[in-house]
Amino acid sequence: MLFSQRVAVALLVTGLPFSAFSQDMPWETGSTDDAAEPAATEPVTEGAAPAEEAEDATGETDQGSEVEIAPGVSATAVVPTEEETEDEGDSRLVSAMLNLEGSVGLQNLSSAWGGAPHTYRIALMSQFYTGSNTIRFNDTNDFFAGNLLIEASPFKYFSANLRLRFQSNVNSFGRPEAMLSQGDAALGLKGYFDVAPGFYLGLDSTFFVPTGFGSTGVDFSGFGIRPRLLVSMKGSELSDDQMHLNAHLNIGYRMDGSENLVPDGLTPTRVERFAYQLSAYDAVEIGTGIEYEFPYVSPFLAWSMAIPVSGADGVCDQPNLPCVSDLGFPAFPNVLSVGVKSEPIENLGLHAGVDIGLTSEDAAGLPVTLPWELVVGVQWTIDPTPKIEYVERESKTPEAAPVAWVAGSLRDQESGEPISGAIVRYPLGGETAQATGADGKFRSYEFMPGSRVTFAIEHPDYEPIEVERTLPGEPGEHPLAVQMKALPKAGTVRGDVRDEAGNPIAGASVRFTGSEEKQIPVGAAGDYAQELKPGKYSVGVTAPGFLSRGRDIEVVGDKTLELMFVLSPAPKEDLVELRDDKIEIRQTIYFDNGEATIQQRSFPLLQQVTSLLVENPQIKKVQIEGHTDDVGPDDFNLDLSKRRAQAVRQHLIDQGISSERLTAEGYGENRPILPNTSNRNRSINRRVEFRLQQ
CATH class of the missing domain: 2.60.40.10 (Immunoglobulins)
Structure with a gap:
C-alpha cells in the first residue's frame, strides 16, 4: 500500500473515535483526577428525620463552616475540616505533567486522561547524550534535543498538544560532523473517558511534520501519522486506602514518511539516518508503564518498543547492515525509561529521567537506538479557575451552645x-x-x-x-x-427577505421589538435567523429602495418560527409624511360609495403608511379617524365613518402593524374642514386622518 493511501486510511480511522466522543458525552466541569461521581441521593423533605451528612465527590463528609466567594463568582467547593486543612499541605500530589510529545503521561507514554478542564501547560524538555562507538565503531557522538511543548485541556474528555523540536547531532564520522534539525513539529489530539471507577480508555492521533533533509524548513513529504489506543488505571479510585499506583498501556501504529525526505538517488549514511531520524519502516508501537504518586514527587518506570513493518522497497539491499526481518527482536527499537516527576511549588513541575536503550543489533533502514539518554524538563501549569478562600473560626468557649x-x-x-x-x-x-x-x-x-x-x-x-x-x-x-423552575429556553425566528420577483434582498435588516430588542442584517442569500427569549414581538423589515413591512409574532421556547417577507419597491413619489402630531397623507383613501370597502387604487398609499409605521417604532399609538360630508342622515354618516376607520385599521394590521398600536374612531359630519357648501368642499371633508397619541 502506498504511503498516501495508508495516511488516508489512518485519517478515516482517527476521525471515528473523536466523533464518538462528541455524541452524548457528559461535558461537565471537573478534573479527571477526581474520584467517581457521587451516587444520586433521594430528595429530602421538610420535616423528615435528620439525614446523614452530605458526601463530596471523594466520599468524605463535608463538615466545613464557611466559604468566601468573590462578588460575581459562582464557585462549588467542599469546605474541609480542620484536620483536613492541616494535612492538606502534606498531601498535595503531582498534577498532570507532559511527556516528550506534549501529551499528559510518562516520559515516552501517554495516559488515558488529560489535565483538569480549562487548564493549560507549557514545558521545555531537553535530551542529552555523549559517548563513543555509538553509530559506528570508534566514533564519538554528542546529541542534544530541545522540545517546546504546549498542551491544552479546554474541557473534560479532550486535550490537544503541540511539540516543536530542535536537535543537534555531532558525530566524528559525519559529513559534516554537526547535523541540525530545526523545527520538527508534532500535533496531537486526544479523547478519553472513564469506563469504570479507576479505569480510563482513550484514543489519540499524532501528526508528525519533520524538517527537510539537510535543511531547516518544514517538508510535508515526510509527513507521518500515528493513531493509538490508550488504557490507564488510577489506583486511588480502586482502593479505600488511597493506593496511588497508576498504570498505563499504549498500542499504536505509526505510518512514517520520513524516508521520503531523502533526495532521489541518494542513500543516507547511518549517521544521517540517526541525525534526521529517518526510518524506512512503519512501526507497531507498544508501551507500558507504572508510576506511584507520593506527596510532591512521582517516580515512574516504563518500557516502549517499536516493531518495524512495511519496509520501503530495497531497504534490505544495503551491503553493510543485515535486514531487520533477519535479526528479529534484537533489532527492534525499544527503551526502558526510569525517572521522577515533581511539583515542589504549585503549578511548577520538574522532570528528570533516563532512557536506557535495549536494542542490541543495528539493522538497515532504522536509526540507531542510543545506549542511554538523559531527559530533563520544566513545566508551568496555567489554571484560570478562581480559587476559594477558606475562613476558619476559632471557638472561644470550651462548650459550644x-x-x-x-x-x-x-x-x-x-x-x-x-x-x-x-x-x-x-x-x-x-x-x-x-x-x-x-x-x-x-x-x-x-x-x-x-x-x-x-x-x-x-x-x-x-x-x-x-x-x-x-x-x-x-x-x-x-x-x-x-x-x-427553569427559565424558558430561547426560540428561533428565521426566514427570507425577497422582492416581488422572488430575488433575495441582501441589504435588508430585520428588527425585533418586544421581550428584548434585536436588529440583525440579512445575509447575501436573503436569509436571516435569530434566537430570542420567549414572548411577543413586533418584527420590522427595512431595505434601501423598498417599502418596509412588519408583523406581530409570538416566540415559543425551543421552537422555530419561519417568517417570509416580500418587499415592494419604494414609489417615486412620497405620499406620506410624519408631522408633529399626525401622519399626513397627500391622497384620499377611496371607498365604495356609501360603503366601508377600500378601493384597490388606495392600497399603494396604505403601503406607504405601513412602511412609515414600521420604520418608526417609537410611535406607540395612532388613532385612525373617519369623517364624512353632510349628505345623508347623521346617524348613518356617523356609523359609516366608524366602519371606514375600522377598515383602514384592519388593513394596516393585515400588513403587519401591531393591533396594539392602532385605534379607530368615526366622527361622521361633525368635524368638517370646510363648509359643506359645494361638491369640492364635501369631497375634502370625506377623509381619513391618522392622529399620533403616543
Missing part, C-alpha cells in the same frame, strides 16, 4: 435533576453567600434552634426563589428540599 443548621437540596422542578452552582444568600443575616455542589446540596451556617432563616437562591438558568424556614427547637441537622 446548641446549634441547628439546614441541609439543603436544590433540584429542577421538571426533571428532578440536582442544580449545581446555585448561589445561596442570607438577606436578613448578611452571612457570606454559599454555592451548591455538583449534587445540588449545601449546608447552611449554624443558627440557634427555633431561629427563622431566609434563603435567597439564584441561578442564571432558573427563576430566583426566596425560601423561609423556621428551624425546629432541637439542635442538629434539618433537611430542606427546594425545587427551582
